[in-house]
Amino acid sequence: MIRIQHEDVDIGALITAAKQPGTGAVVVFDGIVRDDGITEMELEAYEDVAVPEMEKIARDATEQFHLQHVDIVHRIGRLSVGENILIIVVSAGHRPDAYAGSRYIIEEIKQSVPIWKKELTKDGGRWVPGEHGHGAGKHA
Amino acid sequence: MTVKVRFFARFRELLGTDLITNPNTGTTLLALVKELAGKKKEGYDAIFDEHGNFREFVILMRNGKRVELADAAAVAVADGDEIAVFPPVAGG
Numbered sequence: 001m002i003r004i005q006h007e008d009v010d011i012g013a014l015i016t017a018a019k020q021p022g023t024g025a026v027v028v029f030d031g032i033v034r035d036d037g038i039t040e041m042e043l044e045a046y047e048d049v050a051v052p053e054m055e056k057i058a059r060d061a062t063e064q065f066h067l068q069h070v071d072i073v074h075r076i077g078r079l080s081v082g083e084n085i086l087i088i089v090v091s092a093g094h095r096p097d098a099y100a101g102s103r104y105i106i107e108e109i110k111q112s113v114p115i116w117k118k119e120l121t122k123d124g125g126r127w128v129p130g131e132h133g134h135g136a137g138k139h140a
Numbered sequence: 141m142t143v144k145v146r147f148f149a150r151f152r153e154l155l156g157t158d159l160i161t162n163p164n165t166g167t168t169l170l171a172l173v174k175e176l177a178g179k180k181k182e183g184y185d186a187i188f189d190e191h192g193n194f195r196e197f198v199i200l201m202r203n204g205k206r207v208e209l210a211d212a213a214a215v216a217v218a219d220g221d222e223i224a225v226f227p228p229v230a231g232g
Binding site for chain 2: 031043044045046048049050052074085086106109110111112113114115116117118127128129130
């Protein structure tokens with residue numbers, strides 16, 4: 001399941017679905033709204049591009065790290081401190097591939113998927129700067 | 141012709157989004173974005189530098205594919221195009 005959605009997700013159900021015949025490891029990444037003195041976080045996506053980009057990242061990760069199953073759920077809208085932002089669940093036969101595949105997916109998402117975060121504070125808000133000088137739509 | 145322009149994140153706040161435009165044949169990407177952004181100084185200044193060039197961090201897409209900023213002055217928009225303009229991504 002590769003999705004951008006407002007709703008939270010049942011991580012337990014994703015873990016269950018990730019277990020395939022031959023699975024030896026499931027790795028879950030759960031990115032959370034951190035309490036950096038903010039009241040809420042607002043997330044926005046260019047969904048028409050973001051979803052296909054996440055699908056491509058999942059395909060690449062599956063191929064490179066022999067993953068058996070990949071779920072990526074990125075939430076948008078207004079989220080409170082402590083809420084889930086991004087859930088990545090991967091399974092593989094062995095833990096090195098599961099860890100490496102999960103890490104690859106989150107780093108690629110940060111580089112190339114058109115999603116933005118605004119931290120809302122009592123005084124207004126501030127857009128979180130991208131970690132990379134350039135963003136979405138890396139050249140093919 | 142009809143071309144949709146979508147701004148995201150800070151650019152959206154400053155300029156709005158899903159703007160439906162009717163540019164003349166031959167209008168370039170640069171000219172189209174400049175015209176729309178030019179309606180609000182703060183929005184224009186966020187996207188263009190003092191020489192009228194795209195700021196180097198701006199990302200430009202045409203129908204979901206990235207366009208090099210240097211090519212924006214040479215690429216003409218076409219009927220039905222969707223143009224997206226946004227700052228560096230920060231998901232995850």
